[in-house]
Amino acid sequence: MMFLLYETGLRIVIHTANLILQDWKQKTQGIWISPICPKMNDDRESKNNFKKDLLEYIERYRARPLQFWQKTISEHDFSSINVHLISSTPGRHTGPDLNKFGHLKLRQTLKNYxxxxxxxxxxxxxxxxxxxxxxxxxxxxxxxxxxxxxxxxxxxxxxxxxxxxxxxxxxxxxxxxxxxxxxxxxxxxxxxxxxxxxxxxxxxxxxxxxxxxxxxxxxxxxxxxxxxxxxxxxxxxxxxx
Incomplete structure (x- = not known):
């Protein structure tokens, strides 16, 4: 995953390869590129909760360097993104986190939409x-x-x-x-x-x-x-x- 910050806004890139030569040279990979999300004063979300799901995924890293990107993402308008984010994180998820990640998140999304x-x-x-x-x-x-x-x-x-x-x-x-x-x-x-x-x-x-x-x-x-x-x-x- 990549976060590309421009003067005009923020772009999210999600790809199937690890960013190492061995994984992308002479191999077929997939990539999804978001539209540029402009910076906003309010907290505009996509209709599919893409921003919310992305922030919850980043939070699971518990990494201080990502705090900058958490703040940056929260400041941008994601209303033009019309896709669902299905992320995966290690560990067992229970209670309110049960359907937030992995194949159970996919199950819930298919059921709802x-x-x-x-x-x-x-x-x-x-x-x-x-x-x-x-x-x-x-x-x-x-x-x-x-x-x-x-x-x-x-x-x-x-x-x-x-x-x-x-x-x-x-x-x-x-x-x-x-x-x-x-x-x-x-x-x-x-x-x-x-x-x-x-x-x-x-x-x-x-x-x-x-x-x-x-x-x-x-x-x-x-x-x-x-x-x-x-x-x-x-x-x-x-x-x-």
């Missing part, structure tokens, strides 16, 4: 997720992935009792090997052996265009050596080197 009950195409469509890192998903799919997480992703006001299919996009070893960077690209995909063992229910990944991988395909695991085939630069991958 979407109503697709009568959309048959929606009700029969899968939910597709894409990501570059995987933590612990639990010992079985029902422990978190297709229970809590999928419940947050589907439209909760729907009267349908059936859960949609969940399809996940994650690179295979072959995707990494034949990429522009070759095996070095796998350094930005921190899926480790201990996470694999903790999540035996992790399904066969999907690719784009969304077609099912073959059962012989394996997800990329960053701390496993790959020496069977060279990558697009003729290199092998050995994390112990």
């Amino acid at each position: 979407l109503n697709l009950d009568k959309d048959e195409q929606y009700n029969s469509s899968p939910i597709v997720g894409q990501f570059s890192s995987i933590g612990s998903l639990g010992p079985n799919a029902n422990s978190w992935l297709t229970k809590e997480f999928l419940t947050s992703l589907k439209q909760l006001s729907s009267s349908s009792l059936e859960s949609p299919e969940l399809k996940l996009i994650y690179p295979t070893v072959e995707n990494v090997r034949t990429s522009l960077e070759g095996y070095m690209a796998g350094g930005s995909l921190p899926y480790a052996t201990f996470s694999l063992h903790d999540s035996p229910s992790f399904p066969i990944p999907y690719d784009l265009p969304p077609v099912k991988y073959q059962t012989s395909d394996k997800p990329w695991i960053v701390d496993v050596a790959y020496k069977d085939k060279p990558d697009s630069h003729g290199n092998m991958w050995d994390p112990s080197d």
